[in-house]
Amino acid sequence: MVISSKLLDDGETVVVGTRTHVKALVVPVVVLLVVAGLAGYLLTLPDGDRAGTWRLVIGVVALLVVLWFVLLPFLRWFSTSYVFTDRRLITRTGLLTRTGHDIQLNRISDISYEKSLLDRLFGCGTLVISDASEMGIRLADIPRVEETQLAVSRQLYRSSRPDDDA
Template structure:
């Protein structure tokens, strides 16, 4: 899923268009593997042709489908629909499956750009980008940003350029 050029102004360019880090999908993949093994074992362990076997099979399939939806499909869709886009003029966040929410922060109102990394984040090269803006919301926390240090440096440069340009006019 790329970023639509229709959402950009005339001279605006996309610098980064990111999904949250793929680490968000580790648990869903593990659940999927365990679920497949569990459902397969459960279906094969029940007797054929008996009422208990038929009802048991339906119960296993229904419980498996619910677990699949809640622990695998929903987190995948959440990961897929959460995007962070940094353009030459603003920071754009979009998230949500059913209800979409978005936020656009011009570089000129950003005061500070920092990042936080836990030990696992350092191993996986991701982290939380903390953007302080001169607005009612204050700080915006972008979780699980891939290559967070590189993104933080580039966004800081863009903010500095926007402030320098703003001061000249």
């Protein structure tokens, strides 16, 4: 599950829960492969009295590059979640400092999506949510963005209809 059930109100159900698309991890994976290959090659070059020092320097630089350009983006991807419930949109992001944002569904006035050519190849897109404020919320790299937009639109329609039970 993308979000802990303790963050949901009593009777609140998840309509759509997702992270950003794994497309966000393509560049870190490429960086990891290049750094591993380059570091492996460079580690074979030093010889002589200072070979151990050079190998240590190469290893430390490679480790720092992997931590900064591979591990941090992965942790950002893993710690970001977007959840639409039958009552609200819940966004959570952050590694050390968690940031959360909730918008009640009755405040959402429009929901649309954008898909670039690359997004279409990967099967994702940007979900654009307009609410009462002037600035809309853009959720980038949402997997199956069209299905998500449709599911949320259906829930918005259901929540805006008066109850037929009365």
